[in-house]
Amino acid sequence: xxxxxxxxxxxxxxxxxxxxxxxxxxxxxxxxxxxxxxxxxxxxxxxxxxxxxxxxxxxxxxxxxxxxxxxxxxxxxxxxxxxxxxxxxxxxxxxxxxxxxxxxxxxxxxxxxxxxxxxxxxxxxxxxxxxxxxxxxxxxxxxxxxxxxxxxxxxxxxxxxxxxxxxxxxxxxxxxxxxxxxxxxxxxxxxxxxxxxxxxxxxxxxxxxxxxxxxxxxxxxxxxxxxxxxxxxxxxxxxxxxxxxxxxxxxxxxxxxxxxxxxxxxxxxxxxxxxxxxxxxxxxxxxxxxxxxxxxxxxxxxxxxxxxxxxxxxxxxxxxxxxxxxxxxxxxxxxxxxxxxxxxxxxxxxxxxxxxxxxxxxxxxxxxxxxxxxxxxxxxxxxxxxxxxxxxxxxxxxxxxxxxxxxxxxxxxxxxxxxxxxxxxxxxxxxxxxxxxxxxxxxxxxxxxxxxxxxxxxxxxxxxxxxxxxxxxxxxxxxxxxxxxxxxxxxxxxxxxxxxxxxxxxxxxx
RNA sequence: GGGUCCUUAGCUCAAUCGGUAGAGCAGUUGACUUUUAAUCAAUUGGUUCGGGGUUCGAGUCCCCGAGGGCCUACCA
Numbered sequence: 001x002x003x004x005x006x007x008x009x010x011x012x013x014x015x016x017x018x019x020x021x022x023x024x025x026x027x028x029x030x031x032x033x034x035x036x037x038x039x040x041x042x043x044x045x046x047x048x049x050x051x052x053x054x055x056x057x058x059x060x061x062x063x064x065x066x067x068x069x070x071x072x073x074x075x076x077x078x079x080x081x082x083x084x085x086x087x088x089x090x091x092x093x094x095x096x097x098x099x100x101x102x103x104x105x106x107x108x109x110x111x112x113x114x115x116x117x118x119x120x121x122x123x124x125x126x127x128x129x130x131x132x133x134x135x136x137x138x139x140x141x142x143x144x145x146x147x148x149x150x151x152x153x154x155x156x157x158x159x160x161x162x163x164x165x166x167x168x169x170x171x172x173x174x175x176x177x178x179x180x181x182x183x184x185x186x187x188x189x190x191x192x193x194x195x196x197x198x199x200x201x202x203x204x205x206x207x208x209x210x211x212x213x214x215x216x217x218x219x220x221x222x223x224x225x226x227x228x229x230x231x232x233x234x235x236x237x238x239x240x241x242x243x244x245x246x247x248x249x250x251x252x253x254x255x256x257x258x259x260x261x262x263x264x265x266x267x268x269x270x271x272x273x274x275x276x277x278x279x280x281x282x283x284x285x286x287x288x289x290x291x292x293x294x295x296x297x298x299x300x301x302x303x304x305x306x307x308x309x310x311x312x313x314x315x316x317x318x319x320x321x322x323x324x325x326x327x328x329x330x331x332x333x334x335x336x337x338x339x340x341x342x343x344x345x346x347x348x349x350x351x352x353x354x355x356x357x358x359x360x361x362x363x364x365x366x367x368x369x370x371x372x373x374x375x376x377x378x379x380x381x382x383x384x385x386x387x388x389x390x391x392x393x394x395x396x397x398x399x400x401x402x403x404x405x406x407x408x409x410x411x412x413x414x415x416x417x418x419x420x421x422x423x424x425x426x427x428x429x430x431x432x433x434x435x436x437x438x439x440x441x442x443x444x445x446x447x448x449x450x451x452x453x454x455x456x457x458x459x460x461x462x463x464x465x466x467x468x469x470x471x472x473x474x475x476x477x478x479x480x481x482x483x484x485x486x487x488x489x490x491x492x493x494x495x496x497x498x499x500x501x502x503x504x505x506x507x508x509x510x
Numbered sequence: 511g512g513g514u515c516c517u518u519a520g521c522u523c524a525a526u527c528g529g530u531a532g533a534g535c536a537g538u539u540g541a542c543u544u545u546u547a548a549u550c551a552a553u554u555g556g557u558u559c560g561g562g563g564u565u566c567g568a569g570u571c572c573c574c575g576a577g578g579g580c581c582u583a584c585c586a
Contacts (some may be wrong), residue, residue, distance in 0.1 A: 026572045108543095142545095145546075162537080165522050167535065173579060276582095436586080506578085
């Protein structure tokens with residue numbers, strides 16, 4: 001050991017974790033070894049290796065009952081790779097756990113199992129966080145853990161910085177968001193949540209493809225940011241020398257697709273709203289919008305119910321979800337409640353004549369109900385505050401809120417049954433809005449009038465190109481929007497929208 | 511945007527009334543060929559987020575700034 005010291009090395013500050021690792025790196029380079037390999041032939045992931053051993057074991061004769069009985073290794077060699085997350089050297093034998101995309105697998109490495117000299121000179125100098133590949137046969141340790149008996153290994157990528165602490169993981173929320181990769185290495189729940197998110201997105205596509213929907217991609221850069229009422233992010237298009245908005249919704253282009261004869265379309269895409277951040281808001285978030293010709297909001301009710309049940313079945317494996325902050329269970333299998341907006345308001349206000357009262361009376365009633373309402377709001381908005389503050393938070397089980405006042409949705413058809421309202425539902429679950437859906441407005445003149453009321457004097461915010469498309473004729477259709485991030489919150493029990501977004505918006509660190 | 515709380519070693523956290531900044535993990539050295547947060551022994555490591563102030567003395571009190579959490583506001 002002491003003879004190796006002859007190669008001249010700058011004294012290493014052993015207190016500096018990075019310097020120690022850099023010194024190890026330099027030592028390897030000085031010997032002509034490459035601490036950053038180009039590839040490794042991985043034959044099994046951790047889970048695949050375990051599975052293959054179990055399959056082999058099932059065909060072996062049972063072990064005798066006597067003490068110390070053990071099996072020979074499974075003869076098939078496996079090659080695994082991953083990041084070292086546990087490193088226990090016990091003299092001439094070591095246990096190492098590596099983390100790969102499926103999870104962890106244990107490696108058993110001994111001095112005599114490796115080529116001569118390797119164990120002491122190189123293996124023991126590996127660090128937590130290093131990425132290695134290893135080959136060997138599988139066996140069970142005396143505690144029963146399926147383990148690779150390593151006959152060869154290679155350092156594939158040296159980690160120059162230490163991992164977060166192994167037991168408590170990483171809990172500094174700022175670091176979790178800014179250095180998500182560390183969170184993913186250190187915190188298994190986080191890793192699983194994002195895998196679940198990915199499965200949800202995959203199964204949404206499977207479900208819609210299965211119903212003959214076509215996935216399309218429409219522009220993010222919009223001349224007029226329409227389809228919702230939110231402040232857009234503005235950017236400048238140099239070649240055309242004009243300002244563009246990042247889209248705030250997918251709606252108006254997908255409806256152009258309906259005009260163009262794509263009768264069943266959807267888009268899963270990022271939208272951007274230049275508004276505040278909160279536990280439930282991130283300025284860029286993912287929307288699913290679905291449009292289906294020759295159906296209406298009723299058809300959308302079947303679709304969303306089918307979609308969410310499909311996700312329960314294929315992603316979660318259950319129709320019952322326990323709420324994060326209480327013992328209440330959300331049951332997606334039971335029939336979903338259907339109730340009109342007016343019924344809910346009348347019930348919450350305890351006033352059958354609510355809708356014929358003056359705004360002054362409504363404001364007085366709000367005070368009695370214990371909610372603060374801005375007196376400057378328009379009449380319908382006062383009522384909607386009652387809905388948002390008093391009713392929505394209590395809609396825990398899946399509930400279709402039907403017949404919303406027409407002022408709230410300028411892109412939907414007026415209801416024949418109640419002309420003050422539109423053919424719309426808002427699906428509320430777990431106290432929040434999960435999916436609004438409409439019978440889409442396809443009368444270009446009515447649409448223009450509704451737009452004019454919405455934009456007021458701001459006439460340049462009128463999407464004339466969209467109105468022209470409608471004039472060419474859009475088939476009757478049902479349409480629906482789903483905030484994917486909030487759906488993931490619901491299905492994973494996440495506390496915060498940021499826990500469902502890999503890299504949430506944060507102020508840049510200078 | 512407003513309110514409020516937080517920021518101490520690489521990570522997770524202590525530090526009494528304002529009195530020399532500590533521990534576990536990680537690291538380093540040594541022992542150990544079936545460990546499971548391995549164990550045992552020894553040991554290194556601090557611009558207490560940044561700047562200013564009060565004080566004999568500041569991690570602790572005050573002011574300014576930075577970043578973050580929560581609440582709230584805007585958000586069909």
